[in-house]
Amino acid sequence: MSKSNAEVVVVGAGAAGLFAAIHAARRGRDVLLLDGAKKIGAKVLVAGGGRCNVTHHAVSEHDYHTGSKPVVRNVLRSFTVDDTIEFFEREGVSLKRERTGKLFPTTDRARTVLDALLQAAVQSGVRLEHPRRVLGVGPSDGGFVLQTESDPVRAKRVILATGGRALPKSGSDGLGYTIAESFGHTTTDRIFPALVPLVLPGGHPFRDVPGIALPAILTVVARSGKHLAQTKGDLLLTHFGISGPAALDISHAWRDAFEDDHEVHILANLYPSQTVEQTDASIQKSGGRPVRAWLRDHFPERLCVAILNLSGVSGETPCAQLSKPQRVAIRSCMHEAPLRFEDDRGWHHAEVTMGGIPLSEIRWQNMSSRKADGLFLCGEILDVDGRIGGFNFQWAWASGYLAGCSD
Ligand SMILES: Cc1cc2nc3c(=O)[nH]c(=O)nc-3n(C[C@H](O)[C@H](O)[C@H](O)COP(=O)(O)OP(=O)(O)OC[C@H]3O[C@@H](n4cnc5c(N)ncnc54)[C@H](O)[C@@H]3O)c2cc1C
Known part of the structure; x- marks a missing residue:
């Protein structure tokens, strides 16, 4: 040769x-x-x-x-x-x-x-x-x-x-x-890009708390409510959206579904070590404690603020005075925060x-x-x-x- x-x-x-x-x-x-x-x-x-x-x-x-x-x-x-x-x-x-x-x-x-x-x-x-x-x-x-x-x-x-x-x-x-x-x-x-971070729309409260890492369960949900895929692992909140192993692992299923229907979203369970019922009971038992103080038992301070922003509940409200819809809003943000992504972060990432x-x-x-x-x-x-x-x-x-x- x-x-x-x-x-x-x-x-x-x-x-x-x-x-x-x-x-x-x-x-x-x-x-x-x-x-x-x-x-x-x-x-x-x-x-x-x-x-x-x-x-x-x-x-x-x-x-x-x-x-x-x-x-x-x-x-x-x-x-x-x-x-x-x-x-x-x-x-x-x-x-x-x-x-x-x-x-x-x-x-x-x-x-x-x-x-x-x-x-x-x-x-x-x-x-x-x-x-x-x-x-x-x-x-x-x-x-x-x-x-x-x-x-x-x-x-x-x-x-x-x-x-x-x-x-x-x-x-x-x-x-x-x-x-x-x-x-x-x-x-x-x-x-398409896979094992890729996902981008939340500008102004989403989770974009204001970059650097927070926590265990999570992410579920891709179709417009019909059908659960398409689920993953469990560490999630990282970033200045653009989400990253970390859980986000990367779910990105393939999200992108595939997003191509068919832009209404697809991800439900984020940010507190998987406890059931929704346990969270509900815990709020109800917390009497006059402000909901913000109660949240601090579970999350870093900055994430508590983001959860309160998402749920639309004032952090000073005593737990005992939360209306049922307010309680549901708080526990939903903890256990099934609906995340609608604009896009993934593309080939470079x-x-x-x-x-x-x-x-x-x-x-x-x-x-x-x-x-x-x-x-x-x-x-x-x-x-x-x-x-x-x-x-x-x-x-x-x-x-x-x-x-x-x-x-
Ligand atoms: C940031 C990052 C972290 C990762 N971490 C892990 C990990 O820890 N564990 C894991 O299992 N996987 C990991 N992966 C995935 C893994 O790197 C890839 O799956 C794997 O490298 C694919 O190997 P490949 O040889 O098929 O392709 P590549 O690694 O992409 O190699 C292709 C090569 O072909 C060359 N090439 C392309 N076109 C031409 C051309 N026309 N002429 C000449 N040369 C050409 C390129 O220069 C390149 O060197 C990671 C990927 C990235 C980007």
């Missing part, structure tokens, strides 16, 4: 592409890994708040949104969490399991994970070139020709691991979809992509394209997005492994 040609060209050196390249090279293939980014591994480095949540101790297809759970199950079973732990252990990265079930490097540094991947790539003979963006891929002499920012590259096989559209400044801007489409692939009707290339267009056994011989796809470019907790990287490792190991 001439220097700028290769048996296998992997496009995209993110988690999936690095894994595919390493495993293809370990099987003796001549592998060229191209990435358009100046700095490799941006998403690995920012992941998990800079600690990189590499995987989760228990992963199944039910942790993902996708058009085909059976395919996700098969891929995950082909390269399991134990395989991930063993891979990194062999590369000198020990993982530790936290109380939440998430696995992080014992160093608590994402850099350790990225360095191990890059070292494994170099040691297995992968040639990594960046920044070298692939602008298009076409068929050529029973193989492929890739147009790049410099000379064209010829390859017998191409593994497309260009990611989705989340965090475009990292290099994943959706061009991979266009390349796949040029071979007859399609994309799902909906491609999203962790993953909802939608992508349908799994029906690949053979899961080796992630090969059903549209073009010699083309393989792995990682976030496909229609798979996981919840918070290391599930998205596990998908990248497993699908990248299969694409790299293909005969």
Whole structure:
């Protein structure tokens, strides 16, 4: 092979592409890994708040949104969490399991994970070139020709691991979809940001209390009143709306429903450790205490003010003098605050992509394209997005492994 040609060209050196390249090279293939980014591994480095949540101790297809759970199950079973732990252990990265079930490097540094991947790539003979963006891929002499920012590259096989559209400044801007489409692939009707914060309208009292974090249950509710999805976890109130694990996890379901009906909303239970009945009884037992003082037993002062604003009740009103509608208003704001969002925060703040290339267009056994011989796809470019907790990287490792190991 001439220097700028290769048996296998992997496009995209993110988690999936690095894994595919390493495993293809370990099987003796001549592998060229191209990435358009100046700095490799941006998403690995920012992941998990800079600690990189590499995987989760228990992963199944039910942790993902996708058009085909059976395919996700098969891929995950082909390269399991134990395989991930063993891979990194062999590369000198020990993982530790936290109380939440998430696995992080014992160093608590994402850099350790990225360095191990890059070292494994170099040691297995992968040639990594960046920044070298692939602008298009076409068929050529029973193989492929890739147009790049410099000379064209010829390859017998191409593994497309260009990611989705989340965090475009990292290099994943959706061009991979266009390349796949040029071979007859399609994309799902909906491609939206997921694991993304949600934006409340200006003037909403919760926007005035940024920085407050609390456990919550969030429920997506349709116009008809039907509960569409629910998640439980830590919620962070911000200057624009909501963030934190609970908000990010519910964002996929909210956005999907919002596309069909802008009347969809989220009910926020901000005090899930107590039932509505217990809250009601507690207010009624509090006699002459001002409702604001009673609220302070449950929430930080600033949030008490926001709840009073939302409910329209004066904080000085003694609990015993609250009318029934006022009591209901207070407890509703605590247990089912209706939040109507304007939008999500967009691609620049999203962790993953909802939608992508349908799994029906690949053979899961080796992630090969059903549209073009010699083309393989792995990682976030496909229609798979996981919840918070290391599930998205596990998908990248497993699908990248299969694409790299293909005969
Ligand atoms: C802030 C943040 C935190 C996250 N934290 C976690 C976490 O802790 N745990 C977890 O499991 N998941 C996390 N994720 C999600 C996880 O990072 C992704 O699911 C995963 O990185 C997807 O891997 P990928 O290789 O498919 O795509 P990407 O990581 O997006 O990599 C694609 C690569 O392809 C390159 N590329 C794109 N187009 C071209 C082209 N035309 N030519 C050449 N190169 C190209 C890009 O430069 C990029 O390097 C996080 C994401 C973000 C944004």
